[in-house]
Amino acid sequence: MIVLSIILWPLCGCLYAQQKYYITADRVFDGETIHQGWAVVVENDKITAVGPKDKIKNPPGAIKINKPNSTLIPGLIEGHSHLFLCPYNITDWDTQVLKESDAYRTARATVHAKNTLLAGFTTARDLGTEGAGYSDVGLKRAISEGIIPGPRLLVAGRAIVATGSYGPKGYDNDMNIMLGAEPADGPDLIRVVRDQIGKGADVVKVYADYRWGLQNESRPTFSLEELTTVVETAKSSGRPTVAHAGTKEGMRRAILAGVETIEHGDDLDLEIGKLMKDHNVVYIPTLAAVEKIAEYRGWVKGKTPDPERVTLKKKSFQAALQSGVILGMGGDVGVFAHGENVLEMELMVEYGMNPLDVLKAATSVNSKAFHIDKLVGFIRGGLKADLVIVTGDPSVTISDLRKVQWVMKDGIVYRNEM
């Protein structure tokens, strides 16, 4: 049973946490290490004390939380979501972009946001509305004001593509088809980056390559100079640039231009991995999206042979592990169901990563990569009280993350399984 426990709803519609909690669990994962016999104190919206139970006092009036066979972890951070998309096996991408109004997609997005939070993801970096304009900026505001439940958001707004590269495609050229992102080129990129920032983008997302080759294969889009222009313009305002990139040349240009994360990286090899490592670029692999799209096209995992794209993904993930590039976590959720975010973490383990490292990727690593480590991603005094309790030990069995018992964000309990 899911219980939405609301502490206080003042007339402004804002949510305030005004409570103390004394939380103990069999294991506490603090974002980096597992500890036995620890306690965590929450006061209002912050973590105020963390450490061995015998050293951490239970403050008077605190609500005691202790679930059997449990692990307490920091709220998970989804690194690559599209809250304005629903799975392509329900509605294909073209239809969502072209035939669904922003209001309809926002209504869906509110449900997606709730499902994400209740799955233990208290923060999400949403990388483009895919044709829903700046609806993500409004959604973020509604969540942060407590009007609807959802993860704290970092949003990209419309995202930027090179003219001619992006979809929807294949319609009569007499029609002015709206695109899934904003096209811009050359020096005009300066205006577009600034415009997106002005409209509320927390991160600038560019597509460094896309499927616009002669055989529909991925090919680089922007030149190195164009990408550098984007990065420098965004950086002036204190914002990072992140790149969709799958091809080696697309990745190479994006890395040299100074992007902070590479999304997808399907052709990543040891050479590109090393370049990323040398430039401190974080890799967000999006394994789940690739597997899910293959399944929508008829692949039956474990029964029919791996399609080429899945084989390639496994190879690039191995290369990422071997080259020592910093691995964050992001599944491109939206391509598959919101609330199923853990699937990406399960695949990271299946493809060869240690479960504890996968837990770090979705907490401390993502928080540092997204510049929010003074806020979330660790269980540490002074940080926001974003906490999740699961049954079992996800540092051994990653799927235990699906056994969510309790979710707190900003000191407010959103899920409490009785």
Ligand SMILES: [Zn+2]
């Ligand atoms: Zn995406």
